[in-house]
Amino acid sequence: MCVVHVCLLKVSRADLDAYSLLSQQRTAAAQAAGAFADEIAPMSVTQKLVDKETKAVSCVPLPPTATLSHARPPHLKSRCTQPLHR
Numbered sequence: 001m002c003v004v005h006v007c008l009l010k011v012s013r014a015d016l017d018a019y020s021l022l023s024q025q026r027t028a029a030a031q032a033a034g035a036f037a038d039e040i041a042p043m044s045v046t047q048k049l050v051d052k053e054t055k056a057v058s059c060v061p062l063p064p065t066a067t068l069s070h071a072r073p074p075h076l077k078s079r080c081t082q083p084l085h086r
Contacts, residue, residue, distance in 0.1 A: 006016065030036060046059040 031040070045062045047062050049058050049060060
C-alpha cells in the first residue's frame with residue numbers, strides 16, 4: 001500500500017502493522033513449504049564500517065529482516081499533510 005492509499009483510505013498504523021505481520025507470516029510459511037524454491041536465491045549482504053578515528057575498515061554481515069524488529073517505523077502522518085491532486 002502506498003502513502004497515497006494510506007492517506008485516502010485513512011488506514012490506521014495498527015491496521016498497517018497487523019497486515020504487515022500477517023504478510024510476513026504468510027511469506028515465511030510459503031517459503032518453508034518450498035513455494036518459492038525456484039525463485040529465491042540465497043545471498044549474504046555485508047555492511048562496510050569505517051572507524052572514524054583509526055580509519056580501519058571492516059565488513060559485517062547484515063541481520064536477516066526478521067531481526068530488525070527494533071528498527072523505527074517510518075512516519076506516514078507527515079506525508080499526508082499535502083493536498084492530493086487528482
